[in-house]
Amino acid sequence: MPKTAGIILVGNEILSGKIADANAAYLCRELRALGVDVRRISVIPDEISLIAQEVVAFSRAHDVVFTSGGVGPTHDDVTIEGVALAMGVKVARHPMLVSLLERHFRDRLNESHLKMAEIPEGAELVGGETIRFPTVLMGNVYVLPGVPEIFRQKFEAIRERFRDQPIHLNNVFVAIGEGVLADYLNRLLVDFPLLLLGSYPEFSNPEYKVKVTLESRDRGYLDGALTEFLRRLPADALVKVT
Secondary structure, three states: OOOOOEEOOOOOOOOOOOOOOHHHHHHEEEEEEOOOOEEEEEEEOOOOOOOOOOOHHHHOOOEHHHHHHEOOOOOOHHHHHHHHHHOOOOOEEEEHHHHHHHHHHHHOOOOOHHHHEEEEOOOOOEEEOOOOOEEEOOOEEEOOOOOHHHHHHHHHHHHHOOOOOEEEEEEEOOOOOHHHHHHHHHHHHHHHHOOOEEEEEEEOOOOOEEEEEEEEOOHHHHHHHHHHHHOOOOOOEEEEOO
């Protein structure tokens, strides 16, 4: 069975519309390319008890869990506390993180900065070989920051941990609408029932009307389905294949 993942986005700013999240879409694309099946995304406010509830549920339901946001020196950065509560442990300062902060801030180091050295007791620090500040891993929960640039840097440092059997993808762009296309898709699924098939209409693109996605972990199976689908389409329906 492929690995499954859940994503928890923490932040009042997302729920209020002040910030548009970019991390979940990025992570879904990256994990899918690695062969990991993202099953659920949750957006919750900066509340310790609610974070803990969500982490408990996600941790039990998925092979890996990623949190985004609520990690930093300010009053509303409470994700670490929420993860610790979920796992039934206390929060403690990690000596290595304290040392990193001391080297970075020097005589400017204060108590707010030191909050970033706090992790749930028993947590691991991973991915620190290629970036200055490692990622906190508690059980199967990876705690990542909300700032997209740093989020991506941290994920890149640990991405190979999640590589599974990849999901192969082909996109077929067609010049017929979903009403006509539906019959071709339904018949294709009869012959290729294990195919992951998607249909996405485009109302403002003059080049095509629908993007069809065909996906499978079996490259040969996907190639067979694609060949058959293209063979069955009307000659003037196909725009391009990627």
